[in-house]
Amino acid sequence: MAASKTPHTSTSVGIVTPQTAHFTEPLPLRSGAVLHDYQLVYETYGALNTDRSNAVLVCHALNASHHVAGVYAEEPGNTGWWDNMIGPGKPLDTHRFFVIGVNNLGGCHGSTGPLNINPDTGKPWGGDFPVITVEDWVDAQARLADHLGIKQFAAVMGGSLGAMQALAWAIRYPQRLRHSIVIACAPNLSAQNIAFNEVARQAIITDPDFNEGNYQAQDVAPKRGLRVARMVGHITYLSDDEMANKFGRQLKHGKPGYSFDTEFEIESYLRHQGNKFADYFDANTYLRITKALDYFDPAFGHDGNLSQALKAVAAGVLVISFTTDWRFSPERSREIVQALLDNRARVTYAEIDAPHGHDAFLLDDPRYHRLVAAYFARVTEELA
Amino acid sequence: MAASKTPHTSTSVGIVTPQTAHFTEPLPLRSGAVLHDYQLVYETYGALNTDRSNAVLVCHALNASHHVAGVYAEEPGNTGWWDNMIGPGKPLDTHRFFVIGVNNLGGCHGSTGPLNINPDTGKPWGGDFPVITVEDWVDAQARLADHLGIKQFAAVMGGSLGAMQALAWAIRYPQRLRHSIVIACAPNLSAQNIAFNEVARQAIITDPDFNEGNYQAQDVAPKRGLRVARMVGHITYLSDDEMANKFGRQLKHGKPGYSFDTEFEIESYLRHQGNKFADYFDANTYLRITKALDYFDPAFGHDGNLSQALKAVAAGVLVISFTTDWRFSPERSREIVQALLDNRARVTYAEIDAPHGHDAFLLDDPRYHRLVAAYFARVTEELA
Numbered sequence: 156m157a158a159s160k161t162p163h164t165s166t167s168v169g170i171v172t173p174q175t176a177h178f179t180e181p182l183p184l185r186s187g188a189v190l191h192d193y194q195l196v197y198e199t200y201g202a203l204n205t206d207r208s209n210a211v212l213v214c215h216a217l218n219a220s221h222h223v224a225g226v227y228a229e230e231p232g233n234t235g236w237w238d239n240m241i242g243p244g245k246p247l248d249t250h251r252f253f254v255i256g257v258n259n260l261g262g263c264h265g266s267t268g269p270l271n272i273n274p275d276t277g278k279p280w281g282g283d284f285p286v287i288t289v290e291d292w293v294d295a296q297a298r299l300a301d302h303l304g305i306k307q308f309a310a311v312m313g314g315s316l317g318a319m320q321a322l323a324w325a326i327r328y329p330q331r332l333r334h335s336i337v338i339a340c341a342p343n344l345s346a347q348n349i350a351f352n353e354v355a356r357q358a359i360i361t362d363p364d365f366n367e368g369n370y371q372a373q374d375v376a377p378k379r380g381l382r383v384a385r386m387v388g389h390i391t392y393l394s395d396d397e398m399a400n401k402f403g404r405q406l407k408h409g410k411p412g413y414s415f416d417t418e419f420e421i422e423s424y425l426r427h428q429g430n431k432f433a434d435y436f437d438a439n440t441y442l443r444i445t446k447a448l449d450y451f452d453p454a455f456g457h458d459g460n461l462s463q464a465l466k467a468v469a470a471g472v473l474v475i476s477f478t479t480d481w482r483f484s485p486e487r488s489r490e491i492v493q494a495l496l497d498n499r500a501r502v503t504y505a506e507i508d509a510p511h512g513h514d515a516f517l518l519d520d521p522r523y524h525r526l527v528a529a530y531f532a533r534v535t536e537e538l539a
Numbered sequence: 540m541a542a543s544k545t546p547h548t549s550t551s552v553g554i555v556t557p558q559t560a561h562f563t564e565p566l567p568l569r570s571g572a573v574l575h576d577y578q579l580v581y582e583t584y585g586a587l588n589t590d591r592s593n594a595v596l597v598c599h600a601l602n603a604s605h606h607v608a609g610v611y612a613e614e615p616g617n618t619g620w621w622d623n624m625i626g627p628g629k630p631l632d633t634h635r636f637f638v639i640g641v642n643n644l645g646g647c648h649g650s651t652g653p654l655n656i657n658p659d660t661g662k663p664w665g666g667d668f669p670v671i672t673v674e675d676w677v678d679a680q681a682r683l684a685d686h687l688g689i690k691q692f693a694a695v696m697g698g699s700l701g702a703m704q705a706l707a708w709a710i711r712y713p714q715r716l717r718h719s720i721v722i723a724c725a726p727n728l729s730a731q732n733i734a735f736n737e738v739a740r741q742a743i744i745t746d747p748d749f750n751e752g753n754y755q756a757q758d759v760a761p762k763r764g765l766r767v768a769r770m771v772g773h774i775t776y777l778s779d780d781e782m783a784n785k786f787g788r789q790l791k792h793g794k795p796g797y798s799f800d801t802e803f804e805i806e807s808y809l810r811h812q813g814n815k816f817a818d819y820f821d822a823n824t825y826l827r828i829t830k831a832l833d834y835f836d837p838a839f840g841h842d843g844n845l846s847q848a849l850k851a852v853a854a855g856v857l858v859i860s861f862t863t864d865w866r867f868s869p870e871r872s873r874e875i876v877q878a879l880l881d882n883r884a885r886v887t888y889a890e891i892d893a894p895h896g897h898d899a900f901l902l903d904d905p906r907y908h909r910l911v912a913a914y915f916a917r918v919t920e921e922l923a
Contacts, residue, residue, distance in 0.1 A: 353809055387771065
């Protein structure tokens, strides 16, 4: 729970409070490891209807969390990461839908992860926390749905890595969602995508403060590596053109200084993003999230045949891509669409001509938001 | 000097020996610093004709050197970096041309650089070695030309950063070259290009072994950072498609291991490239080369007007780009071509439809090589 009562004229869900669910039934992971005891932190907005048919699960991407919309009472500036999408009157309208955000397993925002105590040792998990996959996250989310008494979601929705979860839901629990909303996604990472992740990981792992992931016990953190990892990431989130428009070759001090101090505005931006991230995010979590991305590949168990992999999908699927997204290009989304069409699934596809690159899924391009709103209007019609 | 006598049937210049030229006339650098005493290491192939009109200067890019063609007697496996382009009967034919390769200032292959002793202190330059620009390199190369008695080059040629030098020659010393061959180039770096360089630099500079560049004195080297820097670089040298073709999602051990060991072939490739590079290349040199790239911007002194910047060009210019080069895309080469056309310069432009990305300029695509050969046939006609 839950959004505080906000006037209908507001477009924010207002002040929200995270909740925690504990689970004691062992969760087998794809790696072979088993989590015996874990918790998930989540938030909800809007109200569950009487037949529990209006729940929408929002899955987060790389560094985000369960804090999807609204603000915290004690942190009025800490707005949820998809607040422009979710709220009263917004594309995902909390007047109509009961929206759930959940921090994924292995995270560093409250759900069980490397920063928590490993019950087997009494020490922080650190580097011993298992590698987690998209499918593991989905399994844990399904237990949260059980906990909340939700048999079937009206929709599961996400962008980027969050969209991979929405797709995995449709494959793994076809009867537990009526719609899957898959934004800025790919059916798997390309070699280039994996390469960027690997650079990020190597920056972290070779940081002398990494200590095989057990840095917490030594009261240090591989911040240098995490900083570089985040800088690499940011390059892939923006389009080349967007970077040119935002920063171009603008010099920080008007003229070249011929030194290794910050010279160009783009350097300043990247250093700032890197520093900020290294201060609040956990390196072990970051490593595991990049691995979850790398491993996601529903077609892998089907000799690379994505159509076979998506055979079970019963949900209606909305696929959205952005023209300038070079991380997960429209071509990759079209692979998903084609595989769904091969199975005569109900699929809607839109390619938004937006300049912002991969990050476009987080922005409030009006054509994009109108499209999501229209899709949810259709989902609403199915509600009792 | 020089290529050993090789039979005319051979396509290699054979065994070559680097030479060293010392300079004592102070070299003012764009940064304001002055190099009072320096040396350049170079190699030559073929023979200078009697009127000294057949010399071609080949400028190197990021990590290459004066060793452009042939092999060393004591290292028969150490073939020059552009050996497929230069030799008897090759596109740049050493039967006709006297070819010079030179290691740039600030380098780590013999020309004066951070590893050398700073005469003012008696200690290695290290982090105190000045920031060097493309124009500084060209000025030093001009002195080498003086030293060799070459008043005018038949051509100055390079790919990538080497092409920037070829272009700078045409701007800075218009009467000292008859042709400029500008391959896989850009008139300046984009924000995204700078961003990649900045990530590489930050990886090096934040390596605890960097010691503000004075690592040599402490008998260490920032190898971790240099390794990550090189990994980032390699991503930008290959096209997305080429990476997909070469590595795809191929697993090193056939099935996922769910660990942080090498999982995908692309990871193995990047780690290998990073390790190899960190073992032989100097981090201070790498830092300076990325800065030279960042600063190159002939239009900067002309309010961003590239046509103005290229007004002085008197050379014929051959510009070549590769369709899948996303580091310096064909669009960027076309900017150079357009600016040359604005000045009614003699310009030939070709866009090669090659799959290899930026690295294509180093490969022996037959259409590419035929084109260069045809251009040099034209240059040959001008010889006495």
